[in-house]
Structures are given as structure tokens and as C-alpha cells.
Amino acid sequence: MTQVISISNQKGGVGKTTTAVNLSAAIAAGERTCLLIDCDPQGNATTGLGVDIADLSHGLYDVLMGTAPLESAIIETALPHLHLLGATQELIGAEVEMTSMGSKEFLLKKPIATLRKRYDYIFIDCPPSLGFLTINALTASASVLVPLQCEYYALEGLSKLLTTVKAVKKSLNPVLRRVDILLTMFDRRNNLSRQVEQEARGLFNERVLKTVIPRNVRLSEAPSYGKPIILYDIRSPGAQSYLSLAREIVESEKRE
Numbered sequence: 001m002t003q004v005i006s007i008s009n010q011k012g013g014v015g016k017t018t019t020a021v022n023l024s025a026a027i028a029a030g031e032r033t034c035l036l037i038d039c040d041p042q043g044n045a046t047t048g049l050g051v052d053i054a055d056l057s058h059g060l061y062d063v064l065m066g067t068a069p070l071e072s073a074i075i076e077t078a079l080p081h082l083h084l085l086g087a088t089q090e091l092i093g094a095e096v097e098m099t100s101m102g103s104k105e106f107l108l109k110k111p112i113a114t115l116r117k118r119y120d121y122i123f124i125d126c127p128p129s130l131g132f133l134t135i136n137a138l139t140a141s142a143s144v145l146v147p148l149q150c151e152y153y154a155l156e157g158l159s160k161l162l163t164t165v166k167a168v169k170k171s172l173n174p175v176l177r178r179v180d181i182l183l184t185m186f187d188r189r190n191n192l193s194r195q196v197e198q199e200a201r202g203l204f205n206e207r208v209l210k211t212v213i214p215r216n217v218r219l220s221e222a223p224s225y226g227k228p229i230i231l232y233d234i235r236s237p238g239a240q241s242y243l244s245l246a247r248e249i250v251e252s253e254k255r256e
Contacts, residue, residue, distance in 0.1 A: 002116040003253055006141040008126040008134060011157050015147040015184035018219060019245075020125035021048040022238075023145075025228030026246035028082035032120040035074065038087035039108070039137050040127040041094070046086035049077045050226030059088035064107045064136070065097065070114065078231060083119075091133075098132045105172050108136040130164050138168040143178045147213075148200060149185040150193035155200070180252075182245065184213040211245040214238065 007020045017040065024036040038045040039060060043053045053059075056075075062068035063085065074083050098104045112122060124137040138144065144165055148154055162179065169176040181204055187193045201208045213219075219238035222229045229239040 002119050002122060003143070004112060004122045004124070004141045005143050005145055005249075006124045006126055006134075006137040007145045007147065008137065008161065009146050009148070009157075010128055010130050010134075010161055011149075012128040014149040015182075015213060016128065017042075017044040017048060017125055018223075019145065019147050019182060019184065019213070019242075020045050020123055021223070022219070022229050022242040023245055023249070024082055024121070024123045025049075025079055025230055026242045027121055027250065028079045029230055029243075030246060030250070031081055032250070033081050033083075033118065034121045034123065035083045035085060035115065035119045037085045037108075037112075037122065037124045037137075039091075039124050039133050041087060041092040041133075042127070043087040043089075043091070044223070045125040046084065047226060048223040049082075049084055049228065051075065051077070051084060051086055053086065053088060056086050056088050059086045059091065061088055061090040061094050063111050064094060070111045078227070095132045098136075104132055105135050105139050109140040109173075112140045130161065134164075135168065135172075138165060138176060139172045141173070142175055143180065144176070146179060146181050147184045148181050148196075150183055150187070150190075150196040150212075151185060152192070154196045155203070179207060181208045182211070182213065183208065185215045186212045187215045209245070209248055211241060211248050213241045213245070216241075 009016050024034045028034040058068040058073040063073050074085050077084050126134045126137045214237050216238035218233045218236035222232040
């Protein structure tokens with residue numbers, strides 16, 4: 001059964017797109033078929049996989065608006081088992097157009113339903129907001145992965161996101177079964193990182209994943225080369241942490 005996972009946090013700069021690109025790549029490296037959907041108008045997940053937005057004939061915008069078939073918008077990446085539904089420039093205006101559309105919360109759920117026999121995992125990189133694009137992602141998903149940076153104000157806004165997830169589950173998507181929290185930008189030499197981890201695990205218990213993503217220069221460099229970290233420097237702590245996260249995600253799905 002296909003696992004559809006939204007990667008979401010309305011705060012920017014928390015490692016959301018880094019996680020979307022590198023987790024999907026790490027799971028694909030394990031020979032599981034994956035689709036990464038770039039639902040963020042900034043298009044960073046698209047460029048992070050080495051795809052020039054200007055070269056895309058179609059993208060998520062066309063699928064949402066019904067102006068192009070889904071198959072024409074999905075492209076291959078450097079990893080054989082990882083495909084991409086990219087973000088084009090037109091996605092910037094999508095939320096304004098969606099306002100007047102009927103069943104606007106389900107525009108993404110319908111095409112995703114046609115892919116359930118094709119992919120083992122579908123990851124959706126959400127924009128740093130709680131607008132219609134994020135609502136569409138949550139409505140189409142079975143679970144949500146929330147990157148939480150180990151820095152000041154880390155927990156700020158998290159309660160609003162959890163409230164939104166709860167509302168979506170109640171009114172739009174009853175199969176949205178869980179929220180996982182991923183600690184990112186962790187520095188073991190920093191007391192603040194350890195304090196944030198302790199507070200998060202105390203507040204959210206088993207929701208906080210065991211894997212922690214370290215602050216790592218190679219992780220920051222990889223997007224400028226259009227590569228996931230496992231293709232840029234697989235020996236780096238960043239690569240090893242995302243491979244560990246991939247194993248944890250796969251194992252958790254097996255237990256359910």
C-alpha cells in the first residue's frame with residue numbers, strides 16, 4: 001500500500017525541503033519506488049534534485065488546474081526509483097486561483113489516488129504556510145512529518161500546525177492517522193540543541209522520531225549541486241542520518 005506523507009511546517013528554514021529531498025532519495029536508494037511532489041511555489045525541492053524549473057513543460061500547477069495529464073508532469077531523476085512532480089513558476093499564483101474553485105481542498109487527492117499502485121511512497125514538500133496548497137497536501141496524506149529545528153523558538157507555531165492537522169482529519173481526511181516530529185539542525189556541542197530535544201521529547205513523547213538530523217555543512221552544500229546528500233557525499237553525517245531516518249520510516253510502516 002502506498003504511503004503518502006506530507007512534510008510540513010509553516011516556519012521557514014527548518015529543514016523541510018532538505019528532508020523532503022533527502023528522505024525520498026534515501027528510501028529510493030533502498031529500491032522502493034518514490035514520488036516527490038514539490039508543493040512549494042519556491043520550487044527548492046525541484047532544483048534540489050537537479051531539475052531546472054525553466055525546463056519543465058508541466059508541473060504540479062498544471063495537474064491541480066487540470067490543464068495537463070498527470071503522466072506528462074512526472075519526470076525521472078538521477079535515482080532510478082525516484083520520480084518528481086515539480087513546481088513551475090505558475091504555482092506561485094495557484095492559491096489565488098484555487099479560492100474560487102469547487103472542492104478546492106481535494107485537487108491533489110484525486111490525482112494521487114491514481115498513483116497508489118505505482119509508488120511505495122509519495123512525499124509532498126509543503127510550502128511554509130497553512131494555505132490551500134498545504135491543506136491539499138494534508139487532505140491527500142496518511143501522515144505528516146514535521147521537521148523541528150533545534151534552535152530558539154523551535155516550538156513556536158507548532159501548536160497551530162497540529163490544530164490544523166486535527167481540523168483536516170476531522171472534516172476532510174479521516175485517514176490522516178499520525179504526526180511524526182523530526183529534530184533537525186542538531187548540534188551535540190550546543191546546550192540549546194539538547195534542551196530543545198529534551199523539551200520536545202517531553203511534550204510529544206513517541207511522536208518524536210529517534211533519528212536526529214545534525215547540522216552539517218555537506219547537507220547545506222548539496223542543493224547547490226542539484227544533488228541529494230547521498231549522491232553528493234554519502235559518507236557525511238548528514239547522509240548517514242537520512243539513511244537512518246529512511247530505515248526508521250520504513251520500519252514504522254511495517255509495524256502498522
